[in-house]
Amino acid sequence: MPVFNDDTLNTLFGTAAAEDDSLDRFKEYFYYNSTYDSINSDLPIRILVGHKGVGKSALLRRSQIGNSEKNQLSVWIRPNDIQELRDNSIDQSFNSIIERWKVGLTRIIALKIISRFQKDTIKLNDYLPEDRAIKHVISFVHDYVKKLVPSLSKVDAAIVDVFEKEKKIYIYIDDIDRGWTASKPDIVAISALLNAMRDLSSEDPRLKFRIGLRSDVYFLVRTSDESTDKIEQNVVWLTWSNHEILCIVAKRILTFFGEERDQREISKLDQSSISRNILSKIMDPVFHGRGHWSDRPIHNVLLSLTRARPRDLIKLLHGAGRRAYKEHREIISSMDFESSFESYSVERLQDIVLEFKTEVPDVEKLLLAMKPTKIEKRTSMSYLFTMDQLSSKINKARNNVNVRFTNGRHVTTRVIIQFLYKIDFITARIEEGGVIKRRYFDQSRFLASEVADFGFNWEIHPAYRWALQPNDVETVIASLDTISSS
Structure with a gap:
């Protein structure tokens, strides 16, 4: 049986941010759903929308790993890469802001590809001076990589070979809502970014944009800018049923113990079977706590406390696991869950306070x-x-x-x-x-x-109920x- 220290809990359940887990473990436990197929379609723009904690970053990370496995050229754009583009004055015309985003994005894409192959051995401005705009990114990159072929490693040569055949670049933009204040300039910046992506992909559909947005951010942008109706068809909502969330945890437990089982087989199991045969490997399959939950299957209790977000269940399991470790238990007991409910509730309330x-x-x-x-x-x-x-x-x-x-x-x-x-x-x-x-x-x-x-x-x-009523657990x-x- 595992010892529920922090290292074991991170390996068993994954970290709160799955993109922080080791590559091998992440690939091993990743749970595929229909949204993954939508993101990996050949359409130029995919806008992944969902609440914080539903797994947007994890899905985008797995999608980019898929590109790497196929030797497809991809870049990952982070908030600090585009910070200057976000600092636009709302006094500018909206079209000028969109154009600034278009110029900025194409330069960032090109510079990231240059640094991907040249690493730290070259000054980027030798290839792309600061005052140079790029109208055709695919052509620019094609001309650039052709010069590198004789000196490339075997891995890089394989990527260039696929690019020569497909002429596609996959662009991932994540955490764009970091520092989001819901202010007018923030709304304008996100809206301009989405319009810039649409313009660039219309000009060259071989540019494949994949971006993650929190649902509240998308909602404010969508209701503030009428032009976003043109990108609505590119939105992919990431949602999970309770059954899928339970299957996510079941797959992590099975892979932790080295059991290879087809994900489709797991998804066909009913929830009671998952409790009895999989969750029971590390926890009480039945909740023996107080009140109306007494003697209920453990999955009923756990799923009642999640907000349709996989991260919620992972947080709850981490908290109960730490309690089990403190009490030197070999499995996570009902007492461990019950004693962690209040802290879990307080943390979830704090989550939405910080978020909004x-x-x-x-x-x-x-x-x-x-x-x-x-x-x-x-x-x-x-x-x-x-x-x-x-x-x-x-x-x-x-x-x-x-x-x-x-x-x-x-x-x-x-x-x-x-x-x-x-x-x-x-x-x-x-x-x-x-x-x-x-x-x-x-x-x-x-x-x-x-x-x-x-x-x-x-x-x-x-x-949130324990956070609102901390001194009256029975009620x-x-x-x-x-x-x-x-």
Whole structure:
């Protein structure tokens, strides 16, 4: 049995950011879904959209590894590479900003390819002076690499050979929303980048752009710039079902123990089988804790606390694993999970505060104002609201919290509900035929419309409830009796 120290936990479950894991381990446990196929289509632009923690960077990393395995030429553009391009004044015309992005992107692509082959042995400006613009990147790179053929290593020669045949360059742009403030200049910069990508790929579809964007960033850009309707067909939403998230962990556990099993075989297993036969290798397959969760299969408990984000489950497993290590246990027990719930909840609340405080400066005060009142604590429905009840609670919160949006958006109760839904603090819920159906913003963004009511109720996601009610664990557990894994 593994000893659950930090090294083992990172190898077993992966790190919080999968792109930080070793290449071999990352390739071994990576879980493929339909989004991976969409990103790797031959279309010039793929815009990968999803919440923080859903695996955008991991998917882009695996896609670029796939390029390398096929000896295809690719470049990875990071935020610091394009920082100067983002520092545009909004006083410039939008078309001028787009042109600046186009010139800047082509230079960055060319310089990265030059440094890819020349490494540190050449001054980049000898090949591409600062005042030189590039109109045809593919032709520039082709002319450049032809001169290198006699001196290339076997690996580099193979890449050049494939490029000579395909004339394609794959461009990956990730973490573009780092430092995002939801301000007008930020929105303009991202919008200009997307338009520049569209122009460049229209001029030469052999340039293959793949970019990752947080869903809230895309939502603000999409609703602020009418020209983005032209790129909407290039958007690929990265979402996961609860079953897929469970399969992600199952594959990591199996590969950790050296078991080779086809991913399709794992995905066909029902969740109870995954708990009994795979999760049980390292944890209690049944939760023996208190309240309504007692004697429930462990997957019901774990999936109830995730926000449809694989990283949530990885964080929860890391926390419980550290507790098991501290207690010298050979498997992660129900007590380890139960004792880690509060810290997990606090960390998730802190996540969204840090993620969205630039968009709503007083977001922390707003979220904490949603904690149950003394009267609400007496019921198990203290986190469940009708639209009218939720509106009433928010109106009371606004008496003590100055809610404002950095981009100047007009504040109404419905706008705040839409914001809470967008950040996954609340989820939509409806009961049909005795079955509870839940919807996240990524799935049904218009459920919190300012002008329509679709009949859904709302609930504060279980991931945040310990943070809102830290001194009343029993009541928090009682409020979870209606949570299902569907």
